[in-house]
Amino acid sequence: xxxxxxxxxxxxxxxxxxxxxxxxxxxxxxxxxxxxxxxxxxxxxxxxxxxxxxxxxxxxxxxxxxxxxxxxxxxxxxxxxxxxxxxxxxxxxxxxxxxxxxxxxxxxxxxxxxxxxxxxxxxxxxxxxxxxxxxxxxxxxxxxxxxxxxxxxxxxxxxxxxxxxxxxxxxxxxxxxxxxxxxxxxxxxxxxxxxxxxxxxxxxxxxxxxxxxxxxxxxxxxxxxxxxxxxxxxxxxxxxxxxxxxxxxxxxxxxxxxxxxxxxxxxxxxxxxxxxxxxxxxxxxxxxxxxxxxxxxxxxxxxxxxxxxxxxxx
Amino acid sequence: xxxxxxxxxxxxxxxxxxxxxxxxxxxxxxxxxxxxxxxxxxxxxxxxxxxxxxxxxxxxxxxxxxxxxxxxxxxxxxxxxxxxxxxxxxxxxxxxxxxxxxxxxxxxxxxxxxxxxxxxxxxxxxxxxxxxxxxxxxxxxxxxxxxxxxxxxxxxxxxxxxxxxxxxxxxxxxxxxxxxxxxxxxxxxxxxxxxxxxxxxxxxxxxxxxxxxxxxxxxxxxxxxxxxxxxxxxxxxxxxxxxxxxxxxxxxxxxxxxxxxxxxxxxxxxxxxxx
Numbered sequence: 001x002x003x004x005x006x007x008x009x010x011x012x013x014x015x016x017x018x019x020x021x022x023x024x025x026x027x028x029x030x031x032x033x034x035x036x037x038x039x040x041x042x043x044x045x046x047x048x049x050x051x052x053x054x055x056x057x058x059x060x061x062x063x064x065x066x067x068x069x070x071x072x073x074x075x076x077x078x079x080x081x082x083x084x085x086x087x088x089x090x091x092x093x094x095x096x097x098x099x100x101x102x103x104x105x106x107x108x109x110x111x112x113x114x115x116x117x118x119x120x121x122x123x124x125x126x127x128x129x130x131x132x133x134x135x136x137x138x139x140x141x142x143x144x145x146x147x148x149x150x151x152x153x154x155x156x157x158x159x160x161x162x163x164x165x166x167x168x169x170x171x172x173x174x175x176x177x178x179x180x181x182x183x184x185x186x187x188x189x190x191x192x193x194x195x196x197x198x199x200x201x202x203x204x205x206x207x208x209x210x211x212x213x214x215x216x217x218x219x220x221x222x223x224x225x226x227x228x229x230x231x232x233x234x235x236x237x238x239x240x241x242x243x244x245x246x247x248x249x250x251x252x253x254x255x256x257x258x259x260x261x262x263x264x265x266x267x268x269x270x271x272x273x274x275x276x277x278x279x280x281x282x283x284x285x286x287x288x289x290x291x292x293x294x295x296x297x298x299x300x301x302x303x304x305x306x307x308x309x310x311x312x313x314x
Numbered sequence: 315x316x317x318x319x320x321x322x323x324x325x326x327x328x329x330x331x332x333x334x335x336x337x338x339x340x341x342x343x344x345x346x347x348x349x350x351x352x353x354x355x356x357x358x359x360x361x362x363x364x365x366x367x368x369x370x371x372x373x374x375x376x377x378x379x380x381x382x383x384x385x386x387x388x389x390x391x392x393x394x395x396x397x398x399x400x401x402x403x404x405x406x407x408x409x410x411x412x413x414x415x416x417x418x419x420x421x422x423x424x425x426x427x428x429x430x431x432x433x434x435x436x437x438x439x440x441x442x443x444x445x446x447x448x449x450x451x452x453x454x455x456x457x458x459x460x461x462x463x464x465x466x467x468x469x470x471x472x473x474x475x476x477x478x479x480x481x482x483x484x485x486x487x488x489x490x491x492x493x494x495x496x497x498x499x500x501x502x503x504x505x506x507x508x509x510x511x512x513x514x515x516x517x518x519x520x521x522x523x524x525x526x527x528x529x530x531x532x533x534x535x536x537x538x539x540x541x542x543x544x545x546x547x548x549x550x551x552x553x554x555x556x557x558x559x560x561x562x563x564x565x566x567x568x569x570x571x572x573x574x575x576x577x578x579x580x581x582x583x584x585x586x587x588x589x
Contacts, residue, residue, distance in 0.1 A: 045440045046436060046439075133544050
């Protein structure tokens with residue numbers, strides 16, 4: 001192990017020992033900012049929120065230990081819990097597959113050998129760069145029932161568009177559409193994955209007489225499956241944390257039809273000041289997302305193909 | 315054969331153009347609406363272009379709320395968080411990448427794991443903690459945490475540093491440099507591309523952040539632009555021209571930044587996705 005000897009060599013062995021001890025501390029010094037930050041801003045709050053989830057903890061007033069009461073109330077006595085959970089699941093059921101498919105399709109299109117694909121890439125990616133609030137403002141106007149451009153365009157092809165943001169059945173769909181518009185990063189990741197697939201695989205398949213569709217399902221998808229897995233998990237996690245759009249575009253309405261679980265957690269804390277209850281809500285969401293992630297991971301052994309593993313068999 | 319290829323190409327082009335129009339239309343609509351007069355809002359069928367170009371909408375909307383204050387707040391938060399992230403994340407990444415120390419691998423795994431924690435779980439106790447510190451309703455709540463590094467940036471930097479040959483360290487050490495000098499004089503310049511990437515990501519994230527300001531700020535005088543925009547809509551709900559005008563003005567920063575740093579952003583996203 002190298003000790004940091006300076007140009008002037010000291011004769012005392014005690015000094016050399018001190019230098020060695022000091023140099024052992026150095027890496028910890030470098031990493032210290034993150035360790036401190038982790039303890040203060042992540043671990044501490046995590047543990048604290050776990051503890052207060054067992055309390056009735058209003059922001060002002062008496063704090064009472066109530067054991068599992070919060071959790072029991074959530075599951076048995078609070079229809080909003082189930083409703084918001086259901087809204088979130090509904091959203092995720094539509095959004096996650098659509099998001100992945102759309103991003104993949106766009107990536108495939110961009111991967112074709114056409115001139116100017118980087119310009120198109122810009123167009124598809126730009127929406128993801130603006131603020132969620134800005135996105136909500138724009139789509140609020142686009143979705144306008146009477147004067148919005150979306151319904152006008154639909155009318156041109158003979159469809160009478162619904163009053164999106166004021167309709168309990170369509171508001172959630174509007175959220176999905178607006179969210180899909182910001183799919184940019186997903187598409188880029190897929191594009192990188194696609195570029196990683198060696199061209200000769202496709203050429204060999206072509207020579208063997210395989211059609212494009214066959215190539216897609218037998219070459220592209222398997223080789224892309226680790227990327228699909230990553231994007232799938234990221235999208236699921238994102239879908240369950242959806243809040244900004246709900247707050248700004250629909251306010252959870254109309255009639256709570258877009259009342260996402262994250263909004264339920266938020267309002268319990270900052271509107272009803274039930275900090276303990278809200279913490280319990282948050283932990284349940286954490287567990288749900290964790291469970292889903294693990295499920296996806298477990299299932300991945302059946303459909304994800306890792307090139308390295310196959311090579312190791314040799 | 316050639317005809318088939320040409321057909322395929324035009325099909326692809328057609329799709330690309332059609333989809334591009336779909337993706338760009340909302341932007342275009344935003345800009346056009348911000349230039350229209352209020353009487354054109356309730357038009358059917360909606361016209362794409364304004365009949366008169368009301369450039370004064372921008373100034374009018376901006377001045378109807380204290381957006382200058384919001385702008386200053388946004389600038390302060392964005393600038394300070396970015397500087398903080400760069401300094402802290404490079405220090406920590408250097409520590410993880412270049413040293414062997416007890417607990418290093420465990421700590422690194424913890425670092426990666428923190429990227430998966432939904433912010434909901436930490437938001438409330440963070441609020442209460444910041445309340446204790448006296449940071450609520452000050453910009454400190456938004457700025458100070460970013461001076462302790464972010465898992466994502468640290469990860470990016472560490473991967474990059476590990477690809478730099480160790481011989482550089484040894485050469486410098488023979489010349490009598492200590493670790494801090496090596497960090498400062500050799501590594502910082504070398505990881506510059508990643509630093510730029512972090513800066514871009516952080517500027518975008520901070521400028522666009524809505525939930526942080528929403529939760530931690532109360533007084534209007536502390537609002538950032540995103541909060542100001544949301545408030546603007548609350549107050550001037552029917553003034554869609556104004557809303558679009560402000561939305562556009564606020565979006566200029568991320569849009570310009572994106573066009574300048576596009577290549578970097580694309581590369582950055584792709585390398586992290588692949589890892």
